[in-house]
Amino acid sequence: MATVELTFSALPAHVRTARLVATAIARRTGVAEALLDEVRLAVGEACSRAVEAHRVHCPGEPIRIELRDDSGRFEVTVTDSAPNDDLQSPGTANGLVSVEASADSMFGIVPEMPGLGIAVIAGLADDVEVSPGPTGVRIRMSWPAATPNGVPAH
Amino acid sequence: MDLKLDHRTEDRLTIVEVEGEIDVYTAPRLRELLIDLVNKGNFHLLVNMEKVDFLDSTGLGVLVGGLKRVRAHDGSLELVCTQERILKIFRITGLTKVFGIYASVDEAKEAHGRDK
Numbered sequence: 001m002a003t004v005e006l007t008f009s010a011l012p013a014h015v016r017t018a019r020l021v022a023t024a025i026a027r028r029t030g031v032a033e034a035l036l037d038e039v040r041l042a043v044g045e046a047c048s049r050a051v052e053a054h055r056v057h058c059p060g061e062p063i064r065i066e067l068r069d070d071s072g073r074f075e076v077t078v079t080d081s082a083p084n085d086d087l088q089s090p091g092t093a094n095g096l097v098s099v100e101a102s103a104d105s106m107f108g109i110v111p112e113m114p115g116l117g118i119a120v121i122a123g124l125a126d127d128v129e130v131s132p133g134p135t136g137v138r139i140r141m142s143w144p145a146a147t148p149n150g151v152p153a154h
Numbered sequence: 155m156d157l158k159l160d161h162r163t164e165d166r167l168t169i170v171e172v173e174g175e176i177d178v179y180t181a182p183r184l185r186e187l188l189i190d191l192v193n194k195g196n197f198h199l200l201v202n203m204e205k206v207d208f209l210d211s212t213g214l215g216v217l218v219g220g221l222k223r224v225r226a227h228d229g230s231l232e233l234v235c236t237q238e239r240i241l242k243i244f245r246i247t248g249l250t251k252v253f254g255i256y257a258s259v260d261e262a263k264e265a266h267g268r269d270k
Contacts, residue, residue, distance in 0.1 A: 012177075012178040012179035013179050015177060015178050015179060016175065016177060016179060019177075019208075037239045040208070041208075041210060041243065044177060044178075044208075044210050045210055045211055048177065048178040048210060048211070048212060051178060052178070116211040116214060116215060116247060117210070117211040117212075119211075119246070119247060120210070120211050120243060120246055120247060123246035123247070124246070
């Protein structure tokens with residue numbers, strides 16, 4: 001069950017807000033201090049990518065972010081609503097592609113280096129799932145958090 | 155925190171002081187500054203990132219874009235950065251091999267002087 005869900009308009013200024021919210025909830029959930037920078041950066045990358053995709057395809061649609069505390073892990077899911085024809089490629093039949101496979105085909109948030117944001121996320125979170133679909137992309141990532149009794153999960 | 159930008163020229167080296175967060179919201183300002191500096195003939199840039207609190211791939215892209223522009227004029231774009239959390243993103247993306255990264259402005263100036 002999601003502990004927090006929020007939606008925001010596809011504006012670059014809101015990405016910082018999403019980062020701050022995610023970091024605050026990660027801290028409260030018991031994610032180790034040493035990992036909070038990684039959470040902040042990875043969530044920012046996912047939201048930046050979504051904002052850029054929406055600005056191209058559907059600027060009026062909001063971006064959704066879910067922050068969950070499940071089974072000793074802090075899980076963040078960023079979902080956009082931007083159609084992506086490029087994602088109908090071999091290897092996506094089950095709706096999932098590996099991060100490596102998807103990185104080059106994603107909308108890049110950096111004109112000079114498309115796909116860099118996804119590559120950064122893959123380098124930061126030890127558990128990442130990129131799920132492209134015809135109606136948008138979902139990026140789910142998680143980090144170890146404290147269990148309900150406060151003992152860090154492994 | 156917002157992004158603060160300043161720059162000065164010492165000898166042939168233009169030092170760009172960056173403070174705050176470089177992300178999808180603020181990076182366009184850094185991009186504009188780098189483009190403006192190159193357009194005005196500043197082809198040797200040193201970006202001091204010691205006061206940068208946050209850097210994401212948008213910021214990396216701006217730095218790479220700046221590097222491409224100065225290299226087109228046989229110039230250079232190097233960085234000053236000692237913060238581990240900032241260096242980490244350069245390592246993840248392999249960009250430590252692309253940028254010269256120094257521990258201080260003085261160290262970078264010294265290296266730049268040797269290369270002249």
